[in-house]
Amino acid sequence: MNLLEVRHLKKYYATQKAVDDISFTIAPGAVFGLLGPNGAGKTTLLRMITGIFYPDEGEIIFEGKPFKPEEDILRIGYMPEERGLYKKMKIGEQAMYLAQLKGLKKADASAKIKDWFTRFGMESWWGKKVEDLSKGMQQKLQFVITVLHEPSLIILDEPFSGLDPVNSNLIKEEIYKLAKKGCTIIFSTHRMEQVEEICDQIILVNKGRKVLDGPVDEVKRQHKENLFHIGLNQIPAGIDSRGFEVVRTEEKGLVIKMMEGASTNELLQYFISRDAYITEFHEILPSLNEIFIKQVEGTAMSRQFQKVQ
Numbered sequence: 631m632n633l634l635e636v637r638h639l640k641k642y643y644a645t646q647k648a649v650d651d652i653s654f655t656i657a658p659g660a661v662f663g664l665l666g667p668n669g670a671g672k673t674t675l676l677r678m679i680t681g682i683f684y685p686d687e688g689e690i691i692f693e694g695k696p697f698k699p700e701e702d703i704l705r706i707g708y709m710p711e712e713r714g715l716y717k718k719m720k721i722g723e724q725a726m727y728l729a730q731l732k733g734l735k736k737a738d739a740s741a742k743i744k745d746w747f748t749r750f751g752m753e754s755w756w757g758k759k760v761e762d763l764s765k766g767m768q769q770k771l772q773f774v775i776t777v778l779h780e781p782s783l784i785i786l787d788e789p790f791s792g793l794d795p796v797n798s799n800l801i802k803e804e805i806y807k808l809a810k811k812g813c814t815i816i817f818s819t820h821r822m823e824q825v826e827e828i829c830d831q832i833i834l835v836n837k838g839r840k841v842l843d844g845p846v847d848e849v850k851r852q853h854k855e856n857l858f859h860i861g862l863n864q865i866p867a868g869i870d871s872r873g874f875e876v877v878r879t880e881e882k883g884l885v886i887k888m889m890e891g892a893s894t895n896e897l898l899q900y901f902i903s904r905d906a907y908i909t910e911f912h913e914i915l916p917s918l919n920e921i922f923i924k925q926v927e928g929t930a931m932s933r934q935f936q937k938v939q
Contacts, residue, residue: 631694633658633783633814634679639688641674648674649685650838656816656831658782661809663829663846664818665918667926671838672818673711676785679816680708693782704733707781709772711788711818715760722756725775732779739778746774750800765792773801777808784808785816790824802828822919832918834925841925850915853924856888861910862901871900883910 634656641649649671656662666672677683679690681699690697693705716724722743729739747753750770760768769792777784786805790798805828809815817829825832826846833843842849861883869876873892877885886897894911901908 631658632656632691633660633693635691636675636679637689637691639675639678639685639690641671641678641683641686647838649678649835651688652833652835652838652840653688654833654840654843656814658814659809659812660831661805661815661817661829663825663832664816664835665822665825665832665922666835669837670835672835673787675835676708676710676787676816676818680706680785704779705782707732707776707779707784709776709784709786709789711791715768715772715775717761718759720756721752721758721760721763721771724760725771725778728775729778732781734779742778743774746778749804750774766794766797769793770797770801773804777804777813781813783814783816785818787818788820789817790819790821798824822917822922826918834922836926842921846918849921850918853916853921854913855916856890857914858886858888858894858897859910859912859914860884860886860897860901860908863907863909866901866904866906871897873897873900885914 632655636652636654639649639652640647652671652675664672664675674683678685679697681697681703692702719727725743726736726739729743730736734742744753747755752770752774755763755767755771760771763771769789773786773789776786789801789805793801802824805815805817817825819825829846831843831845832849834841842852844852857877859880865879865884872889873896874886874888877887888894888897898908898911
């Protein structure tokens with residue numbers, strides 16, 4: 631059973647289609663990346679999943695049943711991009727208050743907060759006010775408050791914003807641990823390298839519509855361009871094979887584009903026959919950043935063409 635199913639969700643504002651017929655599923659324990667440029671509809675989509683907004687059309691299935699915000703919200707942890715901390719309130723008191731709002735008893739809340747504060751090196755923060763913390767310190771606190779009640783679905787909107795590399799890695803490791811425990815995580819960010827490293831599955835939205843989705847490895851393979859890197863001790867002169875073309879020459883090898891119908895065995899045999907010693911050979915898959923740019927630009931060009939027509 632999927633933890634979350636989104637079926638044909640739509641949300642309109644006047645003439646704007648913020649979310650336009652989006653569907654996807656997320657399995658338990660998955661780390662799911664929600665990608666898209668500014669104004670793509672990501673925040674509206676997340677707010678419908680958390681019950682803040684109601685969809686105009688479509689439905690949300692949570693843990694096998696129609697989503698009921700008033701009942702299901704305690705099993706969801708949401709860290710919005712616009713952080714929601716009380717600046718004048720002491721940190722320990724605030725964490726206790728929010729933990730109890732999410733259904734934890736006082737003793738359980740106190741134990742869990744102390745455990746998380748110890749893990750994140752926050753023991754001395756208890757009596758401080760939020761306004762006395764740096765942006766990165768506030769980010770750590772917000773993360774702790776989001777996951778404290780051990781929700782089955784955790785939604786993180788730009789969780790690494792304002793964090794240095796050490797604290798980014800700290801939160802990244804906690805995301806891995808939570809997923810291993812069975813938590814499902816929706817992770818929204820503009821930083822493609824983090825998505826590529828952390829996420830099992832992604833969905834890309836643009837102008838309110840789904841552009842692509844699927845497992846990260848599968849998406850990358852679907853958009854590959856038959857490019858290979860071959861490392862060579864020396865580059866032969868006068869390369870003239872018809873089965874491939876040299877895209878560029880590098881310091882220790884070549885980037886090759888294979889033609890349709892050509893085989894990698896033929897490519898390797900060609901260089902061996904030219905007395906070249908092969909030191910390395912691998913396929914070059916596109917990064918998520920490259921796929922993201924091409925898909926978003928392609929969608930924009932398609933819409934412009936439709937307007938002209």
